[in-house]
Amino acid sequence: MNHQPISTPSQAALDLADLLELRQRQIRRGNTFLTLGALVALVSWFTLPEGIRLATRGGVNAQAGWLFIAISSFAIAAAAAVILAGVRCRRAGLSGSMTPASQHGKANSRFDHVPGSPPASSNAPLNWTGSTLH
Numbered sequence: 001m002n003h004q005p006i007s008t009p010s011q012a013a014l015d016l017a018d019l020l021e022l023r024q025r026q027i028r029r030g031n032t033f034l035t036l037g038a039l040v041a042l043v044s045w046f047t048l049p050e051g052i053r054l055a056t057r058g059g060v061n062a063q064a065g066w067l068f069i070a071i072s073s074f075a076i077a078a079a080a081a082v083i084l085a086g087v088r089c090r091r092a093g094l095s096g097s098m099t100p101a102s103q104h105g106k107a108n109s110r111f112d113h114v115p116g117s118p119p120a121s122s123n124a125p126l127n128w129t130g131s132t133l134h
Contacts, residue, residue, distance in 0.1 A: 026093030033086025037079045044075035 051068025054061045 023093045026089050030086045030088070030090030030093060033082050033089060037082035037086060040075050040082065041079035044072040044079065048072035048076070 047068055051065045051072055054065025055069060057065070
């Protein structure tokens with residue numbers, strides 16, 4: 001006989017509390033990523049024109065201008081990646097489901113299956129080659 005341990009209500013409550021804490025942590029992490037990404041994007045968005053201005057003037061400041069342009073461009077791209085990671089963390093925390101099939105854009109094997117229906121037949125469909133409408 002295969003006996004499985006019976007979970008007590010306190011264990012179930014603990015598991016639920018852990019799951020709730022995990023979701024709250026993901027939401028907080030997402031908010032942190034969104035805030036940091038927005039700040040980095042904002043700062044680099046305003047330093048990029050200054051770098052362009054310095055680079056077009058020429059002289060000694062031209063190299064500093066090109067450095068500003070390079071750093072600002074990289075920072076804007078990095079900020080976009082951080083914002084995307086923040087959105088994904090928040091979505092995972094708010095969705096309530098941790099399975100990959102429940103994520104947006106992922107295949108869900110339970111979607112096409114109707115409970116109580118027979119499994120799909122492995123027989124090939126009828127051959128309609130050469131049929132015409134009359």
